[in-house]
Amino acid sequence: MQIKSIKAYHVVQPFVDGPYRMSKGRQADAFDAVIVAIIADSGLTGWGEMAPLGNFYSAAFPAGARAGVPEIAPHLIGHDPRGLASIGRLMDTVFKGHPYIKSALDMACWDLAARAAGVPLVTMLGGRESDMAETYRVVTHGTLDQMAALAKRIIAEGCRRLQVKVGGNVHDDIERVTTVASAVPKGTVIFCDANAGWTPYQARQFADATRGIDYTFEQPCTTIEENMSVRRMLDKPMVLDESVTSLEEMLEIHRLGAADGLTLKISRLGGVTRTRQIRDVAVDLGFMITVEDTGGAEIDTAAMAHLSLSTPQERRLHAIAFHEWVTVRTAFNAPPVTGSHMGIPDGPGLGIDVDPSLLGKPFFEIG
Template structure:
């Protein structure tokens, strides 16, 4: 089996609920997605990468588009099932920029599983349960509006909320207090600062919210700054933006910085490397969330397969990004049950039946 054709598309995916807001005025109104199609032996694999604006990760769609054009010609004629070999090849011909390689690697994984005639979850270690629990993001805003949104999400069936903080500390204390008071007791709350605070600010927040049950998520930028906060608070801590490589994961574990990690597929360079870090994190005893920076059905399917191949006792939760956007990329999608749990689409590979008519014109279409 040899790679015979590579196409790639760029797609704007507006948000259903309007602009996505984080602290410090960071806002995005859509995912800017790059979708990759790789064909070999009569089969097709799909991958997707979509950054959240230009402020969340060191990634942007225009960079992905340019990088895919550079990498794709080197893959023609290669065996798409040689995943480790192709990862090394991409790193050889295009140094760094893991986000550029993410959609390509996802498509290769999809194609490899389709060639084997199995769902991708099987090749990622085996299925652990029928569904993964979902969380909903309460984006940054006025305390009363955030509380109102949280109540609606609970009514929709969600039992896990990620509350955006990381701005003005006093205001964020009011925001989390309002949300916690508005939702039922037992609702799981993550306070996600998206690395927006100094250790001083994070300690201020923690000190004034001791009576609220929540998980602290990425309060500061660096691993060492988060460690200094960890030493002075009595809340569980999860790191997200700090996990950009295998070395980061080992550093977090060695220093005892966190109880869990959030692994972003595009930040790590694709499904292959995310699986590698996921398995190591599980072996190290960390709780794990596998997700990405954005996308529609293709990327959400990859997240679902990685989530449901994570041991259930080590899996935190997942997110259904395809429900965030107003457009469709496929005729099917990972099923969502009762607004709070997500399963896998039926079929080999990702299980996604992509409708190319929805994708627009390819920005690259190459053959040998």
């Protein structure tokens, strides 16, 4: 089997609930996605997607993805998409760095390889460990009343896991988290995610003032060393997200004992291949794992779901259903969400049925 042609689409995906707000005034109104179709000479098509959260969240930006895919795609024509390691090395050879640009192409090759084998992607990723993954929902930055109302609404809709955005003014965030924790039932799982918005001094202030609240601290500071300095005085679990950019960084986090859990973003790591590699090593090293991405709709959510459900259940933290965040559809047979749990769609590969008519005209095509 050989890659016959490649198409790339640009799809803006506005958020259902309006702007997504983080610390330091950062916000986005939509995911700005690049969707890739890789067509083999067998007639099968594999799909991939990546979508940065604005220009501020990861070392990725939408215009960069749209410019980079046409630079890499011509080199893939004629190669076997099932040679996933070989495809990855080829992309790294012809285009140095910028893993986010390669993510959708890598994902599409995995989808195509699994479709060719007639098996769901979860099988190729190690096998299904459970039928459903528990999901979390995000309480974004806002006023005390807004955040409490949103947390109550999420709980009323059946979710029991909240990620509360912090990382702004420390004293305001202490009030925010205290208010949210008081507004939800006892036993609600809470993660306080600063998105690397604090100095160690500020993070320690927050941690000291909120000792009475049961939560997991997520990425308070920017560097691994800064987070480690906070962890030394912390009496709560810590998860790192933005710090996990490569296998080498993950191993450094383990060497220092800087975290109990990791959040792996597919596009930040460069695709399904490297996410699976880092996930498997991290599981063996004893980390708790969340697999997600910087954004996207049905295609990317399906990849996240397959990676989540092939993660051992005892090492899995939770998942997120990004396709429910946005107002546009890109595919049928989306990952099923029941209450606070998400599964994978039936069928080979990602299991979804992408409708090209929903994507508009390709901005790039080669074959």
